[in-house]
Amino acid sequence: MARNRYDMDEVLEDSFDISQLKRLAGYVSPYKGKMVSVIFLMLSASALTMTVPIFFQRIMDIYIPQKDMRKIIMVSLLTLAVASYSAIAMRFKIKTMSVIGQSIIHAIRTDIFNHLQELPFSYYDDRPHGKIQVRVVNYVNSLSDLLSNGIVNTVTDLCNLFFIIIFMLICDARLTLVCLCGLPVLALVIIFIKKKQRRAWQIQSNKQSNLNAYIAESINGIRVTQSFVRENENNQIFNNLSGNYRKAWMKAIKFNFTMGPSVDMISAVTTSFIYVLGIGWILAPNATLTVGVLIAFTAYIGRFWAPINTLAGFYNSLLTAISYLERIFETIDEPVLVKDAEGAFEMPTVKGEVCFKNVCFSYEEGHRILDNINFTAKPGQTYAFVGPTGAGKSTIVNLICRFYNVDSGQILIDGTDIANVTIHSLRTQMGIMMQDSFIFSGTIMDNIRYGNREATDDQVIRAAKTVCAHDFISQMENGYYTEVNERGSRLSAGQRQLISFARALLADPKILILDEATSSIDTETEILLQKGLNELLKGRTSFIIAHRLSTIKNADCILYVDKGGILERGTHEELLEQKGAYYDLYISQYDFLA
Numbered sequence: 001m002a003r004n005r006y007d008m009d010e011v012l013e014d015s016f017d018i019s020q021l022k023r024l025a026g027y028v029s030p031y032k033g034k035m036v037s038v039i040f041l042m043l044s045a046s047a048l049t050m051t052v053p054i055f056f057q058r059i060m061d062i063y064i065p066q067k068d069m070r071k072i073i074m075v076s077l078l079t080l081a082v083a084s085y086s087a088i089a090m091r092f093k094i095k096t097m098s099v100i101g102q103s104i105i106h107a108i109r110t111d112i113f114n115h116l117q118e119l120p121f122s123y124y125d126d127r128p129h130g131k132i133q134v135r136v137v138n139y140v141n142s143l144s145d146l147l148s149n150g151i152v153n154t155v156t157d158l159c160n161l162f163f164i165i166i167f168m169l170i171c172d173a174r175l176t177l178v179c180l181c182g183l184p185v186l187a188l189v190i191i192f193i194k195k196k197q198r199r200a201w202q203i204q205s206n207k208q209s210n211l212n213a214y215i216a217e218s219i220n221g222i223r224v225t226q227s228f229v230r231e232n233e234n235n236q237i238f239n240n241l242s243g244n245y246r247k248a249w250m251k252a253i254k255f256n257f258t259m260g261p262s263v264d265m266i267s268a269v270t271t272s273f274i275y276v277l278g279i280g281w282i283l284a285p286n287a288t289l290t291v292g293v294l295i296a297f298t299a300y301i302g303r304f305w306a307p308i309n310t311l312a313g314f315y316n317s318l319l320t321a322i323s324y325l326e327r328i329f330e331t332i333d334e335p336v337l338v339k340d341a342e343g344a345f346e347m348p349t350v351k352g353e354v355c356f357k358n359v360c361f362s363y364e365e366g367h368r369i370l371d372n373i374n375f376t377a378k379p380g381q382t383y384a385f386v387g388p389t390g391a392g393k394s395t396i397v398n399l400i401c402r403f404y405n406v407d408s409g410q411i412l413i414d415g416t417d418i419a420n421v422t423i424h425s426l427r428t429q430m431g432i433m434m435q436d437s438f439i440f441s442g443t444i445m446d447n448i449r450y451g452n453r454e455a456t457d458d459q460v461i462r463a464a465k466t467v468c469a470h471d472f473i474s475q476m477e478n479g480y481y482t483e484v485n486e487r488g489s490r491l492s493a494g495q496r497q498l499i500s501f502a503r504a505l506l507a508d509p510k511i512l513i514l515d516e517a518t519s520s521i522d523t524e525t526e527i528l529l530q531k532g533l534n535e536l537l538k539g540r541t542s543f544i545i546a547h548r549l550s551t552i553k554n555a556d557c558i559l560y561v562d563k564g565g566i567l568e569r570g571t572h573e574e575l576l577e578q579k580g581a582y583y584d585l586y587i588s589q590y591d592f593l594a
């Protein structure tokens, strides 16, 4: 998909795709048994309530003229028993279907989330994160009504309709025909609005997604917003998006509102006809209808249109749900582009040789970022990447972890192409510290242990000591058990870096990747850190990206990356001797510091 942003609608499916409902049925099927018992209970209840008008007809036509009080009381008690049974059945239905509905929602949400965990970086590069969240939370929630009530109601209502028509036919076939004449009219209404209604709900889901994307972006960027005093502009954008969402929702709901009144209208017209005809037949000299039958029949008319009304409601929620299901299944179906190859094997214990062989890479087709990268780092060596912003340094190290697939060429670790090993076995042998040192909500201990869930407290503390994080952590109110917020907003940028540094080390990796690991750390701490680091780097192959050249002066090899290629390579001294780009960079930093 092309890159998307908060004010760009996503592409809408044109045709109604029945396969989405089939997939939904897959989630529903484990609860088939329970649903059948609910349906059975509901049907038995409605079959019993269906007899009530017949009781009334008998009271009117037989027991009242006969003044048979005993039978009248008996029939009344029977009616009470039927009503109680219906109430119990209804309670059972609501309880069971709520549990089933929520279980299905939980299963769908789990599937999306599990899939999201596997999707490669490229998926997240391409769309606002708010648009992903809205699928996992809001869209899935919106299926609740359909799953909790819709399915069972539809089956029971359809069966009810069938029973009602039979009872109506038993009462009077002519009046039944008049009543059924309303159905083709309703079908015409549905055909007329169906397409527009579906599109309106799709547009509504798009606008909701856009709004969510903007809210998520605004919250993430709140510091920048307030620093640049952009609150008013942001409110304006929000108002526009929220207004668009409101308009789209109003338009969509308008179609839903069309259904109920249409059913009521058709029901009113047919009922009037039935009264006119029925009374005519009662009053005719050779009466072909009794008052009792007409009263019983009119009671059935109400029951005939009630399920049709609910079915119309179900149809509305079905169209709404489909517009969400499209998005939900689209996410679940999103191909995992970076995945284990067929026959992938476990990466043997890594010794640490990393070799790039003619590696080419592009994030977007036709826009090459890395062009023919070649180098071999021997086990235990430290390789450093320097070069201008946007040259491709982070991209190179991202490829070592196989966060993206290469376009061509090979990345070999100890002679094994990383494309042929399982991603899990590859990444568990690496320690990665990214530019964006993300801190999760929880304790500092949890955050460092993220690098190795098995690590003991002592190991965590040792890692923190190595990267000089121990002192500041110990000074915090609860030391290692101090709670930090998501993104570590209670910590300084340097402290966040040190914590992620410790996290990367805790995995005791054979290959260590440090992307701008020390950019926010003060020079004094950096000097201390360097000592610990030198010890730590022993026996590990490490790749370090640093703009501050003091950090990488001792590297075994420095690669100067520019425009996706390696322009210069060698040790610090060799590169200085070459008097090329590295030399210029070094001199400029030196001049700057002098």
Ligand SMILES: Nc1ncnc2c1ncn2[C@@H]1O[C@H](COP(=O)(O)OP(=O)(O)OP(=O)(O)O)[C@@H](O)[C@H]1O
Pocket (backbone or CB within 6 Å): 125, 363, 364, 369, 387, 388, 389, 390, 391, 392, 393, 394, 395, 396
């Ligand atoms: N997810 C992405 N999608 C598309 N292009 C990207 C993506 N990430 C980076 N790029 C582009 O790839 C090029 C290399 O980016 P990279 O992050 O590797 O540079 P860098 O050398 O690490 O830069 P810096 O020193 O600023 O961190 C840049 O032109 C950048 O715009």
